[in-house]
Amino acid sequence: MEESMEEEEGGSYEAMMDDQNHNNWEAAVEGFRQPPPPPPSIPAPARETPGGQLLAMPAVSVDRKGPKEGLPMGPPPPPPEANGVIMMLKSGDAASVAKAAPAPTPGSTININTSTSKFLMNVITIEDYKSTYWPKLDGAIDQLLTQSPGDYIPISYEQIYSCVYKCVCQQHSEQMYSDLIKKITNHLERVSKELQASPPDLYIERFNIALGQYMGALQSIVPLFIYMNKFYIETKLNRDLKDDLIKLFTEHVAEKHIYSLMPLLLEAQSTPFQVTPSTMANIVKGLYTLRPEWVQMAPTLFSKFIPNILPRAVESELSEYAAQDQKLQRELIQNGFTRGDQSRKRAGDELTYNSSSACASSRGYR
Structure with a gap:
């Protein structure tokens, strides 16, 4: 059995030898005594011939139960070529090593183009932003700006928050900020026109509704755009989103109506309960939040709702306070x-x- 295996393996070696080194290889093999080959379940160790050539045995299946007793152990053989031909390499010959290295098969290579295309599939273009993402944000902002205090709005805050996050990650923060400012500016201009058309007896109450509605909307809008505020407005513009949106109301509504509103507030102050105390308090505190300098227009009015507006009382003026x-x-x-x-x-x-x-x-x- 062993003799037949030696003959078969010797024949396979001779068939695969290079024509140029055929005679030298055969002489080297005859002068070198090799031990009996191991059974098929054990990989044959590689031997170096006297001619300085490396002989690699063909790869065979390994018995997972371990080698049998009496059989020699050796290092694992080098990997075979893709076509199954045994490699014969000269030691120290880098050119022959590179030439004999197996070419990678198509299944084993990493397809960089495929992974890149998968990444590019998640890119949000400016057209995607305008056609898909901003319309969702636009509709949600509309509902938040027009809701009454305490109303429930059937919108998905998680979806809007995720929409903003994706647009920020895809470098659309500048466009989104510009669209948001334009959207709210148009809304406030409509509010200002409605207030101008209000009769005097309803002017104070309608201004109070507009102010409360807008400030309530900011409590939802600002958190939804927190990523844009953190990674664009604060970082690149050195501002804050809430301050910018409050400034919009000041410029487009309050400044246009303060000189019509203040005389009505002073008149209402002189006539107790002409305007409910809660409405007066909301308007006065709101005006002070928008622009503290407006205190100078009516210090006494503001001092009734905001502490430390007037100077401290002195003993010499107690009679005046009593009067x-x-x-x-x-x-x-x-x-x-x-x-x-x-x-x-x-x-x-x-x-x-x-x-x-x-x-x-x-x-x-x-």
Whole structure:
């Protein structure tokens, strides 16, 4: 059995030898004593012939149970060529190594073009942005700007947030910021025209609605565009999105109506409860947020809703403060507001605003 295997393997070697080195190779093989070849389950070790050539045995299947006893162990053979021909290399000959190296098969190579095309498939072009992504943002902004406070809007905040994130990653921040400013500017110009057409008795209330609606919308719009704000507005423009949007309302609405609105607010202040206190507070605080310098137009009005507007009270002006309080009480009584049930009030508990009566009242409580 072993003799037949030697003859078959010797014949395969001779068939694959180069014609130019045929005689030298045969002489070298005859002068070199090789051990009996291992069974097919063990890979045959490579041997170096006296002529300095490397002989690689054909690759055979390996028995996973391990070699049998008595058989020699050796290093694994070099990989065969793609066509199954045994490689015969000269040691130290780099040219022959490169020539004998197997060519990569099409299935084993990495298709760079394919991976690049897959990446390019996720690219958002400017046409994709205008036709697909911005229309989604435009519709959501419309609903947020026109909703009433407390209303539920059937939009997917997750979808809008993801839309903004993808556009920022694809370098569309500048275009998106420009579209957002233009969108909100057009909305505020329409609001300003509607306020101009309002009658005086509804002017204050409608301004309050427009201001509250816009400030409420910013609480949703700014978080949705947080990625654009962080990676474009703050980084490249050195600004903040919320400040920019508040400035838009100041320029396109408040500045155009402040000189019509302030006289109506002062008139409403002189007539108690002509405008509800909540409406007055919202407007005055809103105007102060938009532009604090407007305090100078009516310091007394702003001081009623915002602390530390007027200078600190001094003792020399206490009588003046008392006179203002008395005037307010008389105005309330003239407009039909009573002081409530006074039957349970003790004698001497009436509020007075001069020092002597105040001292007498304080002595009466002792």
